[in-house]
Structure formats: structure tokens, C-alpha cells
Amino acid sequence: MTRRSVSDLKGTRIMAFRILGLEPDAFRPLFDAADAALEQVGAMRIIAGEGSRLPCRVSMSHATPGEELLLVNYEHQPANTPYRSTHAIYVRKAADRAFESVDVVPDVMASRLLSVRAFDARHMLIDAEVCEGAEAAAMFDRLLDRSQASYLHVHNARHGCYAARVVRA
Secondary structure, three states: OHHHHHHOOOOOOOEEEEEEEHHHHHOOHHHOHHHHHHHHOOOEEEOOOOOOOOOOOOOOEEOOOOOOEEEEEEEOOOOOOOOOEEEEEEEEEOOOOOOOOEEEEOOOHHHHEEEEEEEOOEEEEEEEEEEEHHHHHHHHHHHHHOOOEEEEEEEEEOOOOEEEEEOOO
């Protein structure tokens, strides 16, 4: 995980941000479902392979080899706007609580090219940028500094998968 400090950003304004993982309870029943039932809802069971780097959206950590996950379609932007959106995410069976931390960019984000999208209170897109994950904290600050910005959605830029919601701390 990448934790930033005031000395890392000397001379720049710092806006505290909070990254929120997904609540695990929404996914629990799916782990008990048979593979055929998962297929009916557009989901599938995956076993992490060696070096697979599958990013869990609950714990915001990579799955370890041999670990069970679900690949599911998740509605991360449910508002009834033109930006309503769903995309694929991974969820680890062992993930038992949602990641939440202030000013910490977890490795599942810091190690990837990211697409960061800012939304206003009406859930309309107001800005978007692409950055390397190592630069994510600065990007979050810049976008959340906009007075109209209510929250950010982060996606993996290459595969498009939803990564996390980011809000002001």
C-alpha cells in the first residue's frame, strides 16, 4: 500500500481522500451457489493461479494462489443517468470486511494504470483522467478539489474493471 505524507507533497495543497471497498454481505450468498446458478446470473467461480494478480474489490488486495473468487458483474453507478454503469469485478471468498482507509492507495490500484472519473451530486460526469497508480493520490486530490465533485470512480484503465469509489475524508 502506498501511504502519502505531508512531506511527500511539500508545497501542494493536500485534500484527504477515503477509498471504499465494497461490502462483502452482498456477495456472500453467491459463494454458496452452484456453478450453474452462478452462470444464470452472469457470474463465475475462479481459483487464483500462480501470479494471477486478481484484485478483490472488497478487501482491495490481490488473491493468493489457490484462493476462491467470484467474477461478477457489479452495478457501481446505479443512478438513473446516462452514466449508469456496470462492469466486471473480482471478490475473494475470504474477504470479510470492506477496505476503508484515508490517504492510502492499495497496491491493487497503485500497481495499475487507472482511469479516474469525477461525478457531481447529480451523478453526472464532470471530469476524467488517466494516471499511473503511483500518481493516484495526486489525481484524487486534483479532482476532489473541484467544488462540483461529489465522488470519484476508479477503474483499471486497461481492462475497464471497476476498482473503487473515492470520497473526501
